[in-house]
Amino acid sequence: MKHHTCFHCGLDTKDTEVIIFDNKPFCCNGCKTVYEIFSANDLTCYYDLQQAPGATPKEIEGKYNFLDNSKIIDQLLEFNDGKTQIVTLYIPHIHCSSCIWILENLNKIHPAISSSIVNFGKKNIRITFNSEAISLKDLVILLNSIGYEPFISLDDYSTGKKHIDRSLIxxxxxxxxxxxxxxxxxxxxxxxxxxxxxxxxxxxxxxxxxxxxxxxxxxxxxxxxxxxxxxxxxxxxxxxxxxxxxxxxxxxxxxxxxxxxxxxxxxxxxxxxxxxxxxxxxxxxxxxxxxxxxRDYKSYFPIGITKITSEEKEESIQVYDIKKGDRLLIRNEELIPVDCILIKGRAHIDYSFVTGESKVVKKTSGDKLFAGGKQLEGSIEVDVLKTVEQSYLTQLWSNDVFKTDKEQSxxxxxxxxxxxxxxxxxxxxxxxxxxxxxxxxxxxxxxxxxxxxxxxxxxxALSAPFTYGNILRILGNKKFYLKNASVIEQLAKINTIIFDKTGTITANKDTSINYEGIELSPEEESLLKSTLRGSNHPLSRSLYNLLKEHDILPLDTYQEYLGEGITGQYKKNQIKIGSAPFVGYAADTSTLNTTVHVSSNDTYKGKFTFYNAYRKGLSQLFNKLKKQYDLAILSGDNAGEKENLTKLLPAKTKLLFNQKPEDKLEYIKYHQSEGANVLMIGDGLNDAGALAQSNVGIAISENVNVFSPACDAILDASKFNQLYEYIKISKTAxxxxxxxxxxxxxxxxxxxxxxxxxxxxxxxxxxxxxxxxxxxxxxxxxxxxxxxxxxx
Incomplete structure (x- = not known):
């Protein structure tokens, strides 16, 4: 018989009986079966990337029966909402581009697998799957059947230790x-x-x-x-x-x-x-x-979370100060930073930040919530089960699910x-x-x-990764957190910088507020504060902190309309807070300042006027930036602050007001079509679309746990006046x-x-x-x- 090597694994078949299938030689039935699986699922491109890249599947009957134990499964899973589960498995056989290609196309072999992302350097794969259609045990057996048996050590998982490769030593x-x-x-x-x-x-x-x-x-x-x-x-x-x-x-x-x-x-x-x-x-x-x-253990995000103390007072702490047993307040659009138990409120959780799938999951009191979920309707209170995994948010933020074309390696x-x-x-x-x-x-x-x-x-070949790696570390220590190294290169190329106004160039802590209108009753003020409690908008946070202490009402309904306002209802009473048209009032032209209007049960009550305080060093920052960049401010507010900003900022700064989130996105898209490389700086809430469209999107964080995978960097608000130096060091890199x-x-x-x-x-x-x-x-x-x- 003619001498062959196995088409799948490359093994020499001169000493074994050759199995011919589809005019191709195989060393055993295992390799032939893998080829049949790939052929049936139109995955034979696997063999185009590398010649004979596969491994012979092993006999593992009964080897993974321990994966029938729910307690063991809980130890292995990163995420489990009863239907969607996420697990990261170490696969020693990953060695080439074919391995990456087939493992990231597992969804074509089994429809219950929604995504699979390979980390080639660590030889592991992060798989998101529907546990109702395929169990973790069946998933492991499937991986073995195509020649990629995972290495699972329960000792490693239970103690948190990782396999250390000492072969180089x-x-x-x-x-x-x-x-x-x-x-x-x-x-x-x-x-x-x-x-x-x-x-x-x-x-x-x-x-x-x-x-x-x-x-x-x-x-x-x-x-x-x-x-x-x-x-x-x-x-x-x-x-x-x-x-x-x-x-x-x-x-x-x-x-x-x-x-x-x-x-x-x-x-x-x-x-x-x-x-x-x-x-x-x-x-x-x-x-x-x-x-x-x-990068993983010292570069914490400067994200604030609201802790409810034993005296029922609310205080803002950073996420890495969270301890087991703490009670946290999670507002609308806030990310849940830790695994926890729902105590109070209606939880409508979007786990797309974890799974990549936008599907709202409803939870009731006593249910477990996982880190990475985003609350979408009002506020909830939770009891902490675990402290923050120091690299977990970085892992979520850098998830390949959210990679876009603007990222160049x-x-x-x-x-x-x-x-x-x-x-x-x-x-x-x-x-x-x-x-x-x-x-x-x-x-x-x-x-x-x-x-x-x-x-x-x-x-x-070492120059770029070592330079970028060290810059990431340095900027992280200065409270400027980049998603990955490619952001440095993109940041060095920008020529246009666009700022949001409220919450970005304004300092919420120093804002003064004045109320004009019909005095609110204690019931209305209590409902107003309870409604504001669920919102993360900078104006809502400022107004919430101004109002007197009231018993917080468990709202029957809560709804937030981006760029317009919020509504809350308790029993038969309803309140609206937002722009004049949103609450049913004629367009407000009587003031040049930012205003928030209030109506109760469709009756207009009055307005809160905000007197903005701008961030320290704003004028000096813009004067530095104007020499090299085109500058613009896009604000969703009215033109009330135009006169102040004109005096404060350089002459050529473009000022646009009454901009909806979609208007900001289109403005950026237009300038990019004209050849601009745009840096967008916003608060990460209303500006998600603009941040995603820009070449580089920076979210400002000021004791607010709101950011999205759309942003490429997170800047601590206290370091806002250092933005020019941060851009400059990217060029230095x-x-x-x-x-x-x-x-x-x-x-x-x-x-x-x-x-x-x-x-x-x-x-x-x-x-x-x-x-x-x-x-x-x-x-x-x-x-x-x-x-x-x-x-x-």
């Missing part, structure tokens, strides 16, 4: 041990010492060096060979191709030399090369881990450059080796190996990357000169290569830290 230790011993055994060869015993046992020493090199090549270097092989199989020249080629050439040449007694070979250079490569990788891994730690730039760089390096290596074979063949091998090693674009590219290029040109002229030994090149990576990372870290010190 083991490889580094073995390579270092081999390198040291080979160098020691090579000393007589270095100094050409003539001595009887050395000459007598020289072959033995060389074979011992060969033995030490075996684990270095076949264990410590295996990732470079695997990566290079997969890249070449996919017709991609990645950065590991020249490295693997250099290691292979050194090993084969050295082995030939000792077999035929031509010399001692280059086992010292070989082991040194691998040791320093792994040392550079270890340094890189540690630095990435540090940056990840800074910076890594693709360096990857593309690295690919062309590799082609150039291989070309230089072949040309120079050919030249030295003709001129001095003894130098040809050293030149070939040195060129491959010295010109590795690792340092080149791009300059740092460009300078690090220049330094990397200079290093490569300098190193290549000595390599192609035969003046650079492979072991020296192996030392210089990780040093170049370390120097680039040190430069970007130092430069970004210096830039960060200028921030207040």
């Amino acid at each position: 083991y490889k580094l230790g073995i390579a270092g041990f081999a390198f040291g011993n080979i160098m020691f055994l090579s000393f007589p060869e270095y100094f050409e010492v003539n001595e009887f015993w050395l000459d007598q046992y020289k072959p033995l020493f060389r074979w011992i060096m060969f033995a030490f090199s075996l684990p270095v090549v076949f264990y410590c270097s295996q990732e470079y060979f695997i990566s290079a092989y997969k890249g070449l199989r996919s017709k991609i020249l990645n950065v590991d191709v020249p490295i693997a080629l250099g290691i292979l050439v050194l090993f084969i040449r050295s082995t030939i030399e000792i077999i035929f007694n031509y010399g001692s070979g280059f086992f010292d250079s070989l082991s040194g090369l691998v040791f320093f490569l792994l040392l550079g990788k270890f340094f890189q891994q540690k630095t990435y881990t540090f940056l990840s730690f800074e 910076f890594t693709s730039i360096t990857n593309n450059i690295s690919q062309y760089f590799t082609i150039a390096v291989l070309s230089i290596a072949l040309i120079t080796t050919t030249y030295w074979l003709l001129v001095d063949s003894s130098k040809a091998l050293n030149v070939f190996t040195a060129v491959l090693i010295i010109a590795c674009p690792c340092a080149f 791009l300059k740092i990357i460009k300078w690090s590219f220049v330094l990397s290029f200079i290093y490569n040109v300098f190193g290549l000169y000595f390599a192609v002229t035969g003046q650079l030994a492979p072991v020296v090149a192996a030392i210089l290569m990780p040093l170049s990576s370390i120097s680039i990372v040190s430069f970007t870290t130092l430069a970004t830290n210096i830039a960060g010190r200028k921030l207040k």
Whole structure:
């Protein structure tokens, strides 16, 4: 029978009985079954991305019976509302683009799976599924049936520990041990010492060096060979191709030399090369881990939540101060930051922030609510079950469900450059080796190996991620929280800045309010305060804090109309608060200030006039920004503040009033069509559409737990006057990357000169290569830290 490799997993089938299906060879029925599943669901594109990318499914009958236990399932699930469940599973077999593609298309294999998102770096998958149609156990069995069995350790889940991969440390230790011993055994060869015993046992020493090199090549270097092989199989020249080629050439040449007694070979250079490569990788891994730690556990969102004290008073605290047993007030449009139990009120929860599906779930007193849900009707009171997971909100905010076209990955730039760089390096290596074979063949091998090693674009590829990672950390410490690194690049490109007015350039705490009209009865004032309690609009919050203390009424109905107003009803009494037309009053032209009107049972009562206080440093901020950017203010209020703003702001600032949320979105869309890169700054509530449409959307946070996945950054209101410096440091980040590219290029040109002229030994090149990576990372870290010190 003709020799084949399995079409699905690539296993050699010469020693097994080949199964032919659809004119394709398979090593076993398991691989054939996976192919049939993919074919039946029109997923055979899986094999177009990589050749033989799959794994043979394992027999797991009874292995996951423990997933029938509801208590164990609760430990594993991130989210569970009785129907929709979310779980994150670790899958060791994830290794290529085909794996990502098939795992993110699980919904085509089973309709109960609504979304599946792969984190390639961590080799895990976050799956949202309908538990009424597929159980967690069946989901795990399904993953195994297509060759992606999850690794589930109950000990890890119950203690919160994560699987730690120490393979790099083991490889580094073995390579270092081999390198040291080979160098020691090579000393007589270095100094050409003539001595009887050395000459007598020289072959033995060389074979011992060969033995030490075996684990270095076949264990410590295996990732470079695997990566290079997969890249070449996919017709991609990645950065590991020249490295693997250099290691292979050194090993084969050295082995030939000792077999035929031509010399001692280059086992010292070989082991040194691998040791320093792994040392550079270890340094890189540690630095990435540090940056990840800074990002996940120290960059808290400046989101305020209202805590109800034991004295029934309301106080604003930050989310990371929430403790188990606290009672919280969740207003309309607020995000639930922790798992909790509903105590009071009607909960209408939108979990789209967690699941990506906009579907309202109704809950009653005593029901469990999960972190990430958004309350949509009035206010509720909850009892806290868990403290905030420090990285949970970051995880939700960065959910791939909410990614849009405006996000461009910076890594693709360096990857593309690295690919062309590799082609150039291989070309230089072949040309120079050919030249030295003709001129001095003894130098040809050293030149070939040195060129491959010295010109590795690792340092080149590290510049952007390390720079952006450190900038994320620095800005997070300054209370400016970016969704991801690509926002830095987008922020550096903006040329137009648009501000909302109320709650963005105005400071709610310092606003003064005056009432004109018919005096409200105690019942009406109590109903008014109870209705305002459910709203998160800046004017509602200011007015709520002004009113006297009243017993809070359990509203029968509550409704908020974006850009117009709110209504509340208790028994037969109804109250409306908002614009003049909303409450049934003629258009108000008697005042130039912001006003909120009130009607009770369709009878107009009066109006509250707000005298705005603008944020500290507003005028200075706009004067800095006007030199480089087109500025505009879009406000939903009337033109009452136009005269004040005209005096306060630069002459060319555009001022537009009576703008509805959809008007703001269209204004941004129009300017983008004219070539503008727009930064929108709003309060995250009425401005969600405008924030999503803009190139970069920033939500201002001032003791308010309102933001949406539409925004790209969250700025603490106390740092509003530092906005210019934050934009400036994003431009500085791009300059740092460009300078690090220049330094990397200079290093490569300098190193290549000595390599192609035969003046650079492979072991020296192996030392210089990780040093170049370390120097680039040190430069970007130092430069970004210096830039960060200028921030207040």
